[in-house]
Amino acid sequence: MDKEVVICRCEEVTRAQIEEAIERGLCTPRDIKQWTRAGMGLCQGCTCRSLICQIVAEKLALEVSEVSPLTFRPPVRHIKLKELAGLGGNDK
Amino acid sequence: MRKVEVAVVGAGPAGLTVASEIANRGGKVLILDENAKPGGQLFKQLHKFFGSSRHLAKERGFKIAQSLVQQAQEAGVEIWFDAIVIGIFEDRVLGVVHKGKLQKLQADRIVLATGASEKALAFPGWTLPGVMGAGAAQTMMNIHGILPGKRILMVGSGNVGLIVSYQLLQAGAKVEAVVEAAPKVGGYQVHADKIRRIGVPIYLSYTVKEAFGDSRVEGAILIQLDENGRPIAGTEREIAVDTVCLAVGLSPMAELTWVAGCQFTYINDLGGQVPLHNEAMATTVPGIYVAGDVAGIGEASSAIEEGRLAGIAIAADLGYLPNSEAEHLKEQTRKELDALRQGPVGGRVGQAKRALLDAHATYIARQAGREVKERAEATWTGSAPEAPRARAEVPSAERRAQGPVAVIECYEEIPCDPCEEACHQGAIFVGEPITSLPHLKAERCNGCGLCIPACPGLAIFVIDESYSEDEATIMLPYEFLPLPHKGMTVKALDLQGQLVGEARVLEVRNPKAYDCTPVIKIAVSKELSMTVRHIALDEPKERSTV
Numbered sequence: 154m155d156k157e158v159v160i161c162r163c164e165e166v167t168r169a170q171i172e173e174a175i176e177r178g179l180c181t182p183r184d185i186k187q188w189t190r191a192g193m194g195l196c197q198g199c200t201c202r203s204l205i206c207q208i209v210a211e212k213l214a215l216e217v218s219e220v221s222p223l224t225f226r227p228p229v230r231h232i233k234l235k236e237l238a239g240l241g242g243n244d245k
Numbered sequence: 246m247r248k249v250e251v252a253v254v255g256a257g258p259a260g261l262t263v264a265s266e267i268a269n270r271g272g273k274v275l276i277l278d279e280n281a282k283p284g285g286q287l288f289k290q291l292h293k294f295f296g297s298s299r300h301l302a303k304e305r306g307f308k309i310a311q312s313l314v315q316q317a318q319e320a321g322v323e324i325w326f327d328a329i330v331i332g333i334f335e336d337r338v339l340g341v342v343h344k345g346k347l348q349k350l351q352a353d354r355i356v357l358a359t360g361a362s363e364k365a366l367a368f369p370g371w372t373l374p375g376v377m378g379a380g381a382a383q384t385m386m387n388i389h390g391i392l393p394g395k396r397i398l399m400v401g402s403g404n405v406g407l408i409v410s411y412q413l414l415q416a417g418a419k420v421e422a423v424v425e426a427a428p429k430v431g432g433y434q435v436h437a438d439k440i441r442r443i444g445v446p447i448y449l450s451y452t453v454k455e456a457f458g459d460s461r462v463e464g465a466i467l468i469q470l471d472e473n474g475r476p477i478a479g480t481e482r483e484i485a486v487d488t489v490c491l492a493v494g495l496s497p498m499a500e501l502t503w504v505a506g507c508q509f510t511y512i513n514d515l516g517g518q519v520p521l522h523n524e525a526m527a528t529t530v531p532g533i534y535v536a537g538d539v540a541g542i543g544e545a546s547s548a549i550e551e552g553r554l555a556g557i558a559i560a561a562d563l564g565y566l567p568n569s570e571a572e573h574l575k576e577q578t579r580k581e582l583d584a585l586r587q588g589p590v591g592g593r594v595g596q597a598k599r600a601l602l603d604a605h606a607t608y609i610a611r612q613a614g615r616e617v618k619e620r621a622e623a624t625w626t627g628s629a630p631e632a633p634r635a636r637a638e639v640p641s642a643e644r645r646a647q648g649p650v651a652v653i654e655c656y657e658e659i660p661c662d663p664c665e666e667a668c669h670q671g672a673i674f675v676g677e678p679i680t681s682l683p684h685l686k687a688e689r690c691n692g693c694g695l696c697i698p699a700c701p702g703l704a705i706f707v708i709d710e711s712y713s714e715d716e717a718t719i720m721l722p723y724e725f726l727p728l729p730h731k732g733m734t735v736k737a738l739d740l741q742g743q744l745v746g747e748a749r750v751l752e753v754r755n756p757k758a759y760d761c762t763p764v765i766k767i768a769v770s771k772e773l774s775m776t777v778r779h780i781a782l783d784e785p786k787e788r789s790t791v
């Protein structure tokens with residue numbers, strides 16, 4: 154593939170950037186996320202997380218099953234800060 | 246903090262069924278769904294579903310959703326819409342944003358029935374407007390009434406790709422091609438036949454290399470793949486399309502299952518990373534259950550049965566159902582599930598599900614400090630779990646010459662039997678298991694054609710070669726507008742959508758009982774009786790450059 158392919162659309166990270174990160178020795182989607190911000194944007198990797206796993210598997214000659222995927226943490230959906238702030242008030 | 250007995254996340258087929266099973270026995274259930282309406286993905290499914298005539302078969306998906314919602318409401322289930330679960334914390338506390346406010350709910354049991362999301366495929370141009378998931382195209386079309394494009398390339402020939410292609414054609418778009426990276430069609434043959442006979446080419450061992458266009462998709466380049474799935478240089482073909490739909494598989498939408506701390510394993514045939522669960526759908530975290538696509542990609546009927554399993558287990562666990570009865574009900578439900586998981590598509594899922602149960606058992610045993618022998622990894626070989634049954638037979642030329650008779654073009658083991666139920670003559674036999682191919686007792690068939698609209702695969706035709714000296718009649722299903730009318734001359738198409746002659750419309754049947762599957766009776770020249778399988782009101786236009 155010669156043309157530029159964006160993998161993480163939220164953070165506009167290309168396939169070439171991810172491949173470069175792997176060539177520099179990063180070998181998990183988590184490392185790549187921290188280095189390139191792929192999967193760190195608004196959608197939190199909804200679309201690109203499996204693509205990143207595939208690229209890692211391809212580049213390192215692994216099975217996709219051997220690549221540990223990006224983890225999730227709450228909030229797993231976008232919410233407004235206003236909504237989040239409501240929690241403490243309710244609780245006390 | 247509000248306490249609930251059972252919180253179910255997701256009001257699709259699995260979630261609604263879990264909730265009804267528990268609420269019917271006295272449990273208090275709250276369903277949380279991030280959408281404005283319940284029903285999950287069923288609400289955009291306009292096609293008739295396969296299945297057993299005892300419950301869901303030949304109902305259109307959105308009607309199945311309506312009846313599941315009604316059942317849950319009658320059982321006293323509370324449903325919150327626009328309720329976004331953002332996390333699951335210790336002691337089964339859920340964070341839920343509802344009506345603009347974050348609240349905490351503490352549940353005795355949680356069922357995650359969150360469904361699946363579409364996989365992506367990255368290629369140059371995939372970020373252009375006009376490239377979208379097939380499911381997204383289906384939502385635009387069937388929920389919002391917007392045609393996503395006029396000339397479509399469908400990438401992927403699984404059931405989603407085939408069904409969405411058919412619905413795009415019904416909505417008036419032109420599906421220029423379906424490409425499939427594998428050397429065979431991924432979905433059911435009857436779904437593939439439905440679009441083939443309209444003239445949609447399915448290119449096997451092909452993929453999309455690139456989509457191009459200035460500010461949106463104007464075309465795509467296809468490329469052939471070798472037996473190892475590598476592109477073959479020089480085989481590129483350009484195709485003019487304005488929309489590229491990606492139907493390259495689904496993966497479990499398991500964010501909440503991950504944050505709840507459930508253990509996962511990777512099983513390709515279930516869509517990738519899937520949560521470990523036991524036969525009662527319990528995950529590795531006490532009190533947390535999964536059901537439906539989040540527990541491995543399947544289809545709606547098995548999502549319902551998994552929901553039932555989880556519901557029975559939870560009802561028993563909470564004391565609403567005696568254990569002995571629960572065991573009996575679970576056993577019955579497991580049998581239903583096994584029956585659904587046979588044949589070329591279901592069998593693969595069935596085998597993968599067994600591997601998932603094994604992985605769960607291994608994990609539990611290891612946690613308990615027991616030695617576990619490594620099992621050989623189960624791999625699907627592609628053969629049916631049982632000896633292949635005989636192909637559906639075609640009535641003999643002799644029988645066809647005697648008068649109208651059904652021709653059932655259903656050659657794959659699909660869990661489906663409405664044709665058997667529809668036949669008042671007892672001429673169609675499916676029997677057990679439900680994946681058996683339909684057997685026609687041609688001597689009993691009177692050619693009434695009631696089986697035609699009953700077949701969710703639109704795979705039954707009635708042929709009468711005794712019609713006249715040189716003509717035969719064919720009755721076929723036709724789910725397109727405008728309908729032809731009696732006396733009209735139309736184009737006769739074969740199974741590949743090729744123009745093979747002319748046909749005269751003799752009759753258009755469209756009573757309410759046919760549920761929007763009109764049956765058209767045409768006369769064609771006699772030698773075409775086993776060739777013509779579709780009609781077109783206009784001459785099929787020239788295909789683009791492919």
